[in-house]
Amino acid sequence: xxxxxxxxxxxxxxxxxxxxxxxxxxxxxxxxxxxxxxxxxxxxxxxxxxxxxxxxxxxxxxxxxxxxxxxxxxxxxxxxxxxxxxx
Amino acid sequence: xxxxxxxxxxxxxxxxxxxxxxxxxxxxxxxxxxxxxxxxxxxxxxxxxxxxxxxxxxxxxxxxxxxxxxxxxxxxxxxxxxxxxxxxxxxxxxxxxxxxxxxxxxxxxxxxxxxxxxxxxxxxxxxxxxxxxxxxxxxxxxxxxxxxxxxxxxxxxxxxxxxxxxxxxxxxxxxxxxxxxxxxxxxxxxxxxxxxxxxxxxxxxxxxxxxxxxxxxxxxxxxxxxxxxxxxxxxxxxxxxxxxxxxxxxxxxxxxxxxxxxxxxxxxxxxxxxxxxxxxxxxxxxxxxxxxxxxxxxxxxxxxxxxxxxxxxxxxxxxxxxxxxxxxxxxxxxxxxxxxxxxxxxxxxxxxxxxxxxxxxxxxxxxxxxxxxxxxxxxxxxxxxxxxxxxxxxxxxxxxxxxxxxxxxxxxxxxxxxxxxxxxxxxxxxxxxxxxxxxxxxxxx
Numbered sequence: 001x002x003x004x005x006x007x008x009x010x011x012x013x014x015x016x017x018x019x020x021x022x023x024x025x026x027x028x029x030x031x032x033x034x035x036x037x038x039x040x041x042x043x044x045x046x047x048x049x050x051x052x053x054x055x056x057x058x059x060x061x062x063x064x065x066x067x068x069x070x071x072x073x074x075x076x077x078x079x080x081x082x083x084x085x086x087x
Numbered sequence: 088x089x090x091x092x093x094x095x096x097x098x099x100x101x102x103x104x105x106x107x108x109x110x111x112x113x114x115x116x117x118x119x120x121x122x123x124x125x126x127x128x129x130x131x132x133x134x135x136x137x138x139x140x141x142x143x144x145x146x147x148x149x150x151x152x153x154x155x156x157x158x159x160x161x162x163x164x165x166x167x168x169x170x171x172x173x174x175x176x177x178x179x180x181x182x183x184x185x186x187x188x189x190x191x192x193x194x195x196x197x198x199x200x201x202x203x204x205x206x207x208x209x210x211x212x213x214x215x216x217x218x219x220x221x222x223x224x225x226x227x228x229x230x231x232x233x234x235x236x237x238x239x240x241x242x243x244x245x246x247x248x249x250x251x252x253x254x255x256x257x258x259x260x261x262x263x264x265x266x267x268x269x270x271x272x273x274x275x276x277x278x279x280x281x282x283x284x285x286x287x288x289x290x291x292x293x294x295x296x297x298x299x300x301x302x303x304x305x306x307x308x309x310x311x312x313x314x315x316x317x318x319x320x321x322x323x324x325x326x327x328x329x330x331x332x333x334x335x336x337x338x339x340x341x342x343x344x345x346x347x348x349x350x351x352x353x354x355x356x357x358x359x360x361x362x363x364x365x366x367x368x369x370x371x372x373x374x375x376x377x378x379x380x381x382x383x384x385x386x387x388x389x390x391x392x393x394x395x396x397x398x399x400x401x402x403x404x405x406x407x408x409x410x411x412x413x414x415x416x417x418x419x420x421x422x423x424x425x426x427x428x429x430x431x432x433x434x435x436x437x438x439x440x441x442x443x444x445x446x447x448x449x450x451x452x453x454x455x456x457x458x459x460x461x462x463x464x465x466x467x468x469x470x471x472x473x474x475x476x477x478x479x480x481x482x483x484x485x486x487x488x489x490x491x492x493x494x495x496x497x498x499x500x501x502x503x504x505x506x507x508x509x510x511x512x513x514x515x516x517x518x519x520x521x522x523x524x525x526x527x528x529x530x531x532x
Contacts, residue, residue, distance in 0.1 A: 025480060028407045030378045031097075032130035033143035046146055071133065072407040073414060073476045 020062050020077040024049035029074045035066035049074055088113035090392060091174055091182060093164045093330070094190035095119025096128065097378055098359030098385035100147070102188050103157045105389025113393075115156070118176065120163040123214045128434075129378050131217045132238075135245030144214065167334035169352045186354050186392040189331055189342060190385065193324040193360035193376060193434075195238075202295025207302030208318045211242050220317075224249045227316035231256060231305050233292060234321035235263045237408050238434045240275070242319035243284050244411065254313050255279065256290045266417060266436075268459060270452050271473055278411035278455065292318075324376060324434055326361040339363055341374050346398040348388035356392055358384035364399060375437045377406055403487040404437035407479065413455050416479045419469030419486045420461055449499045451506045458506055462499055465491055478507060481514040490517055 026049055035045035041059045045066045048055045055066075067075045090106055092099040095117050103115050119125070126144040133139045152159055162176040173183040195210040197203055207227070209220040224230075229252045232243040239255070240262075247253045261272035262279075276286055287307075295318055296304040304314045326341035337343045337351035341363030348356045348364070359381035363372040375381075380401060387399035405418045420439060449460040456474030460467055460482075466489045470482045485492070495513045498504055 027379045027402075027405060027483075030129035031127040031146040032133050033127065033139055033146065034130075034133055037139050037143045050146065071409050071414065073416070073479055074407075076480075 020079045022055040022060065022062060022067060022075050023078045024052055024055075024074050025076070026050065026052040026074070028072045030072065032071070034069050034071060035075060038065045038069045040065060045075070054078070088185045088393075089183060090115045090186050090188070091184035092117045092188040092190060093174065094188075094192055094359065094361075095121060095125050095159070096190060096192050096359055096381065097125070098190035098192075098362075098381040098388070099188060100125050101382045101385030102190065102358060102389035102392065104155065105386045106393045107155045107157065109390070109393035109395060114158070116158045116160055116182065117152075118160045118162055118164055118174075118182075120161070121213060121215065122161050124159055124161070126214055127378075128213070131211055131214065132241035132245060134217060135211065135221065135241065136248040141214075141218075164330060167330065167336075167355070169334055169336075169355065172354060184354070187356065188385075188388050188392060189336075189350070189355065189357040189361060190359040190381075190388075191327045191330065191361050193326045195321065196323045196325050198233075198320060198322050200292055200295055202297050202302070202305075203320075205295055205297040205302045205318075206300055207297075207316055208295060208320060209242075210320055211238050211245070220319075221249075223317055224251060227251055229313075229315040230254070230317040230319055231292070231313055231315045232319040232321070234319075234323070235259075235265070236321065236323075236434070236436060237406075237410070238321035239319070240279075240410055242321055243279065244282065246317065246319060247282055247284055251317070253284045254287060254315065255284050256287045256292065256307070258289065258291050260288050262286075266421060267471065268450075270450065271415075271457055271459065271471060274413065274452070274455055274457060274473060275410045278413055282411065287313075321434075324360070326363070326374065328361065331357070331361075339372060341372075343372055347391045347396065348384060348399055349391065356388045358388040364401070366401060369439075373401075373438050375401070375404060375439070376434050377404060377437055380404065380437075401439075403483065404439045405483055406437070407476075410473075413473050414476050415474075416470070416472040416476060416483070418471075418483050419467070421459070421469040421471050447500055449504065449506055451504070460499065460506065462492070462496060464496075465489075465493055467492055475507075478510055478514070481510065485510075485514065485517065488521070490521075 029049040033046050039045055043057045092102055099117050103117055130144045162178050164174045164176055166175040173181045175181050195212040210216050230246045231254045233256045243253050243255045262275050291308045292305045293308045294306045302318055304312050306312050328338045328342055331342045332338050342357040342361050344350055344357045344362050345365050348358050350357050360376050363374050366373045390397035403419045407416045447462050449462050451458050459471045461469040467486045472479050495509050498509050
């Protein structure tokens with residue numbers, strides 16, 4: 001299952017914004033953990049959401065699984081100039 | 088300095104984190120009577136539907152607390168002695184405090200119905216009760232759910248997802264009329280029916296029927312009998328104020344606190360669902376039952392307990408939730424003039440939503456997507472957004488920041504106005520003119 005998720009994530013990556021970063025809006029977040037549970041890479045997205053910080057994990061493939069699964073619209077993609085320059 | 092925080096929900100955890108940031112050496116105790124400690128209570132709904140396993144309900148591991156040198160204690164606080172500044176626990180006895188936080192939450196109201204004590208009567212209230220509910224759901228075939236608001240739907244949808252035939256009983260003639268308008272209620276009801284949930288309007292339980300101590304059905308006030316093995320109840324919640332009241336702390340429906348989260352007794356604070364917080368903008372004490380606001384209150388309490396005088400600013404109440412699989416944001420004042428027979432304050436609720444704004448309505452709906460705005464003279468006062476959430480963050484910011492909407496007011500109020508397009512254009516312009524203030528920054532203050 002996880003392998004399949006990873007594969008799918010890498011495939012989806014072709015179609016998603018690779019230069020983007022997932023950003024949480026923590027006033028919407030209830031720490032349910034659906035994002036972390038569905039991350040194919042195993043990133044603890046919920047922890048970033050708790051602190052309201054962008055998911056700046058070098059392993060994040062911005063596959064969008066967490067964004068799509070969050071039942072409360074906490075997560076969104078954002079294209080940030082500084083993301084590109086600071087890596 | 089010794090800090091004692093009673094309750095292990097988000098308000099207490101947020102307070103503990105905040106205190107630790109400000110006071111590296113003070114001793115911090117979180118005393119919770121649930122053996123599971125801190126978990127995501129709103130996550131229970133997704134545990135019930137099977138979207139997450141139980142282990143995902145825990146946002147923090149025990150080592151996270153250890154790293155912050157926060158002591159988690161599983162015990163029940165039975166009494167407070169404000170004179171001696173100490174609390175009494177069932178197993179461990181007395182524990183002194185310099186600063187005390189009461190963050191004991193609220194509990195599901197048990198209605199006064201014959202048969203309410205039977206096995207099979209369930210509440211989506213805490214992790215233990217949810218586990219029991221899931222065990223019962225494994226062998227049940229039919230369920231009856233009563234109550235308005237979000238939790239009742241979570242129960243109905245969750246039991247349906249577990250394969251049960253679900254009857255949803257409404258006392259009135261539509262769903263959650265205190266917050267939703269008729270268009271929105273109907274959208275939710277249609278989706279529920281589409282999911283296979285049977286709605287019974289103007290139907291109340293007269294008696295829960297039992298056999299050998301277990302639920303076998305309900306008898307309605309109009310004399311019908313619905314066979315079921317479970318009855319899900321979500322008719323409201325009540326702040327757990329007994330502990331405070333017995334200690335002589337001022338209470339109303341909740342524990343009364345000022346903007347600094349201070350109760351009427353020195354060195355004792357309250358936050359979260361149990362706190363009824365003074366809101367200087369409306370001039371009275373208000374109850375909220377929203378998780379992110381409980382966190383903000385905990386943070387504010389933490390600051391004040393650690394000696395920094397920081398007032399709690401609620402901001403615009405917001406809940407984003409799923410109603411019958413439709414993502415819905417409710418923000419600001421969206422008041423309804425009709426009384427709702429189905430619910431008092433329920434979980435995921437704010438009394439502010441029900442304030443009646445002096446506003447004109449602008450509304451547009453199409454299929455499952457609906458947008459309703461409360462348009463004031465200069466500002467947007469509230470909104471309900473169902474389905475498409477593209478504008479949710481923009482709307483929240485415009486309402487919360489009290490954006491001057493006079494340039495678009497007339498256009499918004501025209502019949503059949505393309506509300507979403509007007510708002511999207513306005514948001515583009517407004518964003519360029521204003522540096523965005525992220526609600527995230529406010530939470531972390």
